[in-house]
Amino acid sequence: MASSYSIKTPNLNTGIYHIEKYYHHIFAGDKELISLINKLGLGNQLEWLRGSTGYYLNGKIRPMNTPFEILRALPFLDVLRLARLVMKARAIMDTEPYDEITAKEWIIDTAGESVYNNFFLPLLQSKFGDNKERISAAWLLGRVRIRSNRGAKGERLGYLRGGFYALVEAMAESIRKRGGIIRQGNVLKIEVSDGSVRGVVVDGERIECERIISTVAPQVFGKMLSGLDTNINYQGTACALFGLSEKVMDDVYWLNIKEDVPFGAVIEHTNFIPSSDYGEHLMYVTSYFQNQESMLCKSSDEELIELYLKGLEKLFAGFREKVKWWRLHRDMETAPVYEVGYRKKLLPYKTNINGLYLAGMFSAANYPERSMNGSIKAGFECADIMP
Ligand SMILES: Cc1cc2nc3c(=O)[nH]c(=O)nc-3n(C[C@H](O)[C@H](O)[C@H](O)COP(=O)(O)OP(=O)(O)OC[C@H]3O[C@@H](n4cnc5c(N)ncnc54)[C@H](O)[C@@H]3O)c2cc1C
Numbered sequence: 001m002a003s004s005y006s007i008k009t010p011n012l013n014t015g016i017y018h019i020e021k022y023y024h025h026i027f028a029g030d031k032e033l034i035s036l037i038n039k040l041g042l043g044n045q046l047e048w049l050r051g052s053t054g055y056y057l058n059g060k061i062r063p064m065n066t067p068f069e070i071l072r073a074l075p076f077l078d079v080l081r082l083a084r085l086v087m088k089a090r091a092i093m094d095t096e097p098y099d100e101i102t103a104k105e106w107i108i109d110t111a112g113e114s115v116y117n118n119f120f121l122p123l124l125q126s127k128f129g130d131n132k133e134r135i136s137a138a139w140l141l142g143r144v145r146i147r148s149n150r151g152a153k154g155e156r157l158g159y160l161r162g163g164f165y166a167l168v169e170a171m172a173e174s175i176r177k178r179g180g181i182i183r184q185g186n187v188l189k190i191e192v193s194d195g196s197v198r199g200v201v202v203d204g205e206r207i208e209c210e211r212i213i214s215t216v217a218p219q220v221f222g223k224m225l226s227g228l229d230t231n232i233n234y235q236g237t238a239c240a241l242f243g244l245s246e247k248v249m250d251d252v253y254w255l256n257i258k259e260d261v262p263f264g265a266v267i268e269h270t271n272f273i274p275s276s277d278y279g280e281h282l283m284y285v286t287s288y289f290q291n292q293e294s295m296l297c298k299s300s301d302e303e304l305i306e307l308y309l310k311g312l313e314k315l316f317a318g319f320r321e322k323v324k325w326w327r328l329h330r331d332m333e334t335a336p337v338y339e340v341g342y343r344k345k346l347l348p349y350k351t352n353i354n355g356l357y358l359a360g361m362f363s364a365a366n367y368p369e370r371s372m373n374g375s376i377k378a379g380f381e382c383a384d385i386m387p
Pocket of ligand 1: 022023024026186187215220237333334335359360372373
C-alpha cells in the first residue's frame with residue numbers, strides 16, 4: 001500500500017526523506033484509515049491542508065477551487081448546470097442502479113454536452129484514458145460524494161506528515177509486537193488439496209498454513225492458483241516523480257489538463273506539503289494505461305521520461321532546467337476499471353476453498369472508488385468473518 005521511495009538529500013539534517021511512489025492524500029470521510037492512524041499513535045502527524053486544483057485550458061492554468069474561480073473558467077450556463085448536477089449527485093443515496101449506465105450518458109442527460117466536454121471529459125480522460133466512455137455513473141457519483149470537504153477557499157485533504165511510509169512501518173511494528181512474523185517475498189503458488197488451503201510457496205520455499213488472505217489483483221492471483229472466476233479489468237499507471245530546484249506552478253497542487261500531452265495530470269506535491277519538509281520541490285506526472293501494449297508500458301524509462309518532459313515543456317517553458325532528478329514507477333494492476341456492470345464483478349471475502357479469503361481493491365469496500373481506506377476496511381471486514 002502506497003509504497004515509498006527513500007530519497008537522499010543534502011538539504012535536510014536527516015539526509016533522507018520518504019515520499020510515495022504514487023501521489024497520495026486522504027479524504028475527511030476515510031473513517032477506517034483515520035481511526036487506524038489514531039490507534040497507531042500517528043494522529044499528531046495527520047494534517048488537513050488545502051489541496052488546490054487547477055485546470056489547464058487553452059494555454060492557461062485556471063484555478064478551480066472556489067465557486068468564483070469555477071465561474072471564471074466555465075461559461076455561466078455550464079456553472080449553473082454543474083451546480084445542479086452536484087446537488088443531484090449528493091442527493092442520490094443508492095448508487096446501485098447507476099452501475100448500469102455510463103457516466104457520460106448520465107452527465108449529458110443531467111447537465112448537457114458542454115459540461116461533459118469542458119469539465120468532466122478531462123477528468124475521465126486523466127483517470128481512465130481510452131476506457132473513459134465505459135465508466136459507470138455509479139463511479140462518478142461515488143467520486144462526487146467523497147470530494148465534500150470543500151470550504152469557501154477550496155478542498156482540504158489529509159496527509160501524514162513524513163509520508164504514509166510511517167503508517168506502513170507502524171502497522172508492521174504493531175504486528176511484530178503481537179508475535180506476528182513478516183516475511184517479504186514473491187508468492188508463486190497457493191497449495192490446495194481436498195478443498196482446503198495447505199500452504200504457500202514463497203520464492204521457492206514452501207510454508208505450511210491453514211488460512212490465507214490474498215490482496216493481489218485477480219490476474220496476479222490466477223498465476224498462484226487457477227480457478228478464480230472473475231473478469232475484472234485493471235488499468236496500469238506510469239507515474240514519474242521529479243525532484244526540482246524551483247516550484248513550477250503558483251499555487252496549484254492538482255492540475256487537470258485539456259491539452260495534447262502524454263499524461264493526464266500534474267501534481268505538484270510541494271504545493272500541498274511545504275517543500276521545507278524535503279529541502280526541494282516535488283512534482284508527480286502521471287498517466288493511466290489500458291494494456292501492456294501501450295507505449296506508456298512498453299517504452300524504456302528514459303524514453304518515457306523524455307516523452308513526459310516534452311509534454312511538460314509545452315505547458316511550462318523551462319521545466320527541464322529545474323529538474324534535479326527523476327524516478328519512474330509503473331505497475332499494471334493499479335486500479336480496477338469501474339465500467340458499467342462492475343458491481344456484479346465484486347469478489348466476496350470468502351471463497352469456496354476452506355481457509356482462502358480475498359480482500360483488496362476488488363472488494364465491496366473499495367466500491368465505487370478504490371482507496372487506502374477501502375483496502376483497510378476490506379482487511380478488517382475480512383478478518384471479522386474469519387473463524
Ligand atoms: C497513481 C495512484 C494514486 C493513488 N492515490 C491515492 C490517494 O490519493 N488516496 C488513496 O486513498 N488511494 C490512492 N490510490 C489507491 C491506493 O494506493 C490503493 O487503493 C491501495 O494502495 C490498495 O491497497 P491494497 O493493499 O489493496 O493493494 P496494493 O497496494 O496493490 O497491494 C498489493 C501488494 O501485493 C504485492 N504483490 C503482488 N504480487 C505479489 C506476489 N506474487 N507475491 C507477493 N506480493 C505480491 C504488490 O507488490 C503490492 O504491494 C492511488 C493509487 C495509484 C495507482
